[in-house]
């Protein structure tokens with residue numbers, strides 16, 4: 001008797017009734033392959049350009065790439081699990097009058113071996129890919145500590161000029177609850193604004209004056225811990241002009257949520273003229289002389305002693321070294 005004669009063509013044949021079982025594994029494979037291919041193509045060509053954190057810098061683009069590769073790896077796995085689940089419910093469902101037990105199966109070597117090999121390959125692939133991505137794109141934009149093993153291309157000199165291939169060094173100083181940025185190649189001038197030139201390898205030196213903060217330039221895909229007494233280096237190259245968010249990403253006190261600002265990515269020429277004019281103004285104000293000498297870390301006791309004198313100097317509204325004007329929030 002075949003299923004066709006029962007009047008219910010979709011029902012599976014009764015065991016031992018002489019009907020031919022459909023080729024379940026082939027069906028499953030074809031469905032899995034088509035669905036996985038579609039999901040991966042959509043991920044790569046449609047979803048990837050919209051993945052966070054965008055593609056404003058080399059590190060951001062790198063993270064977008066990493067997310068997309070992991071999604072492309074993950075979709076076939078998820079689809080395999082869900083598809084098998086749905087297929088089993090539809091194809092291997094017991095008939096309304098079937099109250100018998102299932103076959104007494106103990107182990108299945110083929111399934112076990114396939115499972116072990118497949119999952120091992122996926123884990124090894126994730127390990128190899130993750131290691132490569134951490135090493136080659138200079139720590140994927142995250143802080144690498146004071147002695148980065150992997151350095152971004154570009155030479156370091158004591159000055160910086162647009163279009164010379166020099167790395168621009170930018171020091172990021174966190175304190176409760178503001179960011180200050182110092183530019184050692186511009187006489188150690190500082191600003192509460194973060195300006196960066198596009199197309200230039202940037203070397204952030206991140207530190208803190210008090211507690212642990214975390215410098216997070218979201219759209220640049222840069223995140224580095226700001227620890228007192230530690231110089232944490234992170235690299236990126238911005239390849240789009242525009243603004244980006246700078247947040248503190250480590251709970252650092254009552255005004256932690258307010259510890260954010262916006263950075264500006266501008267053309268190298270515009271950056272050079274901005275930096276030169278800020279430096280000139282700070283030299284004229286006497287701020288450059290009053291600031292502590294540029295260093296990779298600062299002793300907070302020295303900073304606060306200097307800070308007491310700073311409000312006497314005109315026009316200081318920066319944040320570093322206790323530079324808050326009297327009206328700013330203070331620790332409660």
Ligand SMILES: [Cu+2]
Nearest residue numbers: 213248252259
């Ligand atoms: Cu903070």
